[in-house]
Amino acid sequence: xxxxxxxxxxxxxxxxxxxxxxxxxxxxxxxxxxxxxxxxxxxxxxxxxxxxxxxxxxxxxxxxxxxxxxxxxxxxxxxxxxxxxxxxxxxxxxxxxxxxxxxxxxxxxxxxxxxxxxxxxxxxxxxxxxxxxxxxxxxxxxxxxxxxxxxxxxxxxxxxxxxxxxxxxxxxxxxxxxxxxxxxxxxxxxxxxxxxxxxxxxxxxxxxxxxxxxxxxxxxxxxxxxxxxxxxxxxxxxxxxxxxxxxxxxxxxxxxxxxxxxxxxxxxxxxxxxxxxxxxxxxxxxxxxxxxxxxxxxx
Amino acid sequence: xxxxxxxxxxxxxxxxxxxxxxxxxxxxxxxxxxxxxxxxxxxxxxxxxxxxxxxxxxxxxxxxxxxxxxxxxxxxxxxxxxxxxxxxxxxxxxxxxxxxxxxxxxxxxxxxxxxxxxxxxxxxxxxxxxxxxxxxxxxxxxxxxxxxxxxxxxxxxxxxxxxxxxxxxxxxxxxxxxxxxxxxxxxxxxxxxxxxxxxxxxxxxxxxxxxxxxxxxxxxxxxxxxxxxxxxxxxxxxxxxxxxxxxxxxxxxxxxxxxx
Numbered sequence: 240x241x242x243x244x245x246x247x248x249x250x251x252x253x254x255x256x257x258x259x260x261x262x263x264x265x266x267x268x269x270x271x272x273x274x275x276x277x278x279x280x281x282x283x284x285x286x287x288x289x290x291x292x293x294x295x296x297x298x299x300x301x302x303x304x305x306x307x308x309x310x311x312x313x314x315x316x317x318x319x320x321x322x323x324x325x326x327x328x329x330x331x332x333x334x335x336x337x338x339x340x341x342x343x344x345x346x347x348x349x350x351x352x353x354x355x356x357x358x359x360x361x362x363x364x365x366x367x368x369x370x371x372x373x374x375x376x377x378x379x380x381x382x383x384x385x386x387x388x389x390x391x392x393x394x395x396x397x398x399x400x401x402x403x404x405x406x407x408x409x410x411x412x413x414x415x416x417x418x419x420x421x422x423x424x425x426x427x428x429x430x431x432x433x434x435x436x437x438x439x440x441x442x443x444x445x446x447x448x449x450x451x452x453x454x455x456x457x458x459x460x461x462x463x464x465x466x467x468x469x470x471x472x473x474x475x476x477x478x479x480x481x482x483x484x485x486x487x488x489x490x491x492x493x494x495x496x497x498x499x500x501x502x503x504x505x506x507x508x509x510x511x512x513x514x515x516x517x518x519x520x521x522x523x524x525x526x527x528x529x530x531x532x533x534x535x536x537x538x
Numbered sequence: 539x540x541x542x543x544x545x546x547x548x549x550x551x552x553x554x555x556x557x558x559x560x561x562x563x564x565x566x567x568x569x570x571x572x573x574x575x576x577x578x579x580x581x582x583x584x585x586x587x588x589x590x591x592x593x594x595x596x597x598x599x600x601x602x603x604x605x606x607x608x609x610x611x612x613x614x615x616x617x618x619x620x621x622x623x624x625x626x627x628x629x630x631x632x633x634x635x636x637x638x639x640x641x642x643x644x645x646x647x648x649x650x651x652x653x654x655x656x657x658x659x660x661x662x663x664x665x666x667x668x669x670x671x672x673x674x675x676x677x678x679x680x681x682x683x684x685x686x687x688x689x690x691x692x693x694x695x696x697x698x699x700x701x702x703x704x705x706x707x708x709x710x711x712x713x714x715x716x717x718x719x720x721x722x723x724x725x726x727x728x729x730x731x732x733x734x735x736x737x738x739x740x741x742x743x744x745x746x747x748x749x750x751x752x753x754x755x756x757x758x759x760x761x762x763x764x765x766x767x768x769x770x771x772x773x774x775x776x777x778x779x780x781x782x783x784x785x786x787x788x789x790x791x792x793x794x795x796x797x798x
Contacts, residue, residue, distance in 0.1 A: 289645040292796035310649040318645060324638035328555040337548040341648045366555070382642070 272436025323379025616759025624731030631718030712784025
């Protein structure tokens with residue numbers, strides 16, 4: 240059974256299609272990274288998963304149960320949607336106490352444990368209105384985790400966190416996933432998602448344009464050997480004669496995409512120099528994750 | 539604890555440290571204090587000369603005794619209650635949007651309906667606490683002023699009127715709560731309260747107050763015996779109808795509308 244399953248999930252507001260036939264399947268214990276620019280449809284999809292907004296078409300099922308349906312399914316779900324907000328007059332512990340009651344929990348220790356886990360100990364009696372953005376985010380995560388949910392839905396959870404906090408949350412999510420918790424996490428930063436997710440789904444203008452396993456990402460990243468010389472016409476002839484595939488870029492530089500030749504730039508250099516052509520540039524270019532993401536959504 | 543009862547305690551917890559609670563008690567307490575002051579001035583008009591408050595009290599046919607004073611407290615509930623109870627409902631239902639916490643209440647094992655019902659329970663408790671506090675304050679103020687004619691039977695019948703008026707005003711909180719959810723904040727519900735007060739003045743002036751739900755509590759509070767006599771089952775039925783529609787609309791919107 241899939242923990243999260245959507246089938247052609249679509250949301251339209253008038254003529255604008257915000258989410259367009261998104262079908263997701265997330266098995267137990269996996270971390271699914273939902274990647275997209277701001278306004279791509281990530282939050283709307285998450286809101287539909289949580290029954291906050293109704294799908295125009297398609298369906299959602301969590302733990303095999305149709306959403307919206309029986310409220311008991313929310314016992315197994317923890318979530319944080321958009322920026323974390325809390326009751327401003329209440330302290331951290333009082334805010335958590337409210338959700339402790341909503342979940343009908345019976346062990347007050349869970350509040351202390353989750354406060355310790357999210358490193359909020361020194362802020363436990365501080366009013367939410369006095370918390371920094373990062374600590375407010377931690378409070379939101381604490382609220383989502385307090386009842387030990389089997390599914391976590393987190394919308395941009397590292398927003399506002401400092402680098403140490405980001406690493407901590409990443410570690411926490413990995414730990415939870417190892418214990419069997421399924422996580423759906425959204426971000427507009429591929430570099431962030433790539434570090435934590437097992438599967439990455441790229442959504443653009445409401446359409447799920449690509450799904451790939453995190454270990455596939457390495458193969459999808461564009462790599463090339465970029466070469467420039469005093470006589471690129473001659474070098475191009477030389478490459479052609481040796482059966483080395485290449486292309487010329489907008490700056491009239493030569494780009495070699497072939498994986499084997501890319502790994503042997505020294506041989507290319509030797510060939511060119513042997514023809515008495517001076518090399519002015521020779522380097523291996525590896526596309527960064529953000530460029531890959533932008534290239535993907537532009538395709 | 540059943541899931542439908544789970545939502546009640548958190549609603550009360552949310553009131554902790556809220557200055558707004560004390561603000562409503564302080565605002566509502568102005569009624570008995572100012573009312574007491576005007577009756578005091580009325581009772582001592584000979585010693586102190588006339589004042590706008592005592593002149594107003596005379597115009598309203600008041601005398602410096604217990605039945606008049608409890609009657610005045612009832613009128614404060616009938617008119618002032620529309621504002622203060624409306625403010626309470628606006629805050630209880632609109633704050634979740636103003637504080638941006640509404641989204642955190644939508645996917646919980648405590649059902650959405652139970653959360654709305656819990657808010658209505660807090661609303662009722664808060665309103666009752668306000669009128670009881672005003673009554674107790676009124677007793678203290680009345681005793682300090684040494685009001686005459688403390689007749690238990692008269693006071694009991696006046697108190698019955700006081701609490702019926704309270705219930706009528708409380709019922710009018712449900713459309714305000716709907717506006718809080720629909721308008722996603724305080725502005726729309728407070729706007730509704732102000733609008734209804736203005737309309738009730740106009741409708742009352744043309745003599746049709748008995749058919750306008752927001753005028754009915756004021757008329758029932760005894761602003762004038764003649765106007766109170768104009769109330770009929772239709773008047774009370776209209777208040778009930780508005781209350782039921784407001785309650786159902788609140789539930790429907792909270793359960794069915796997209797919460798963006």
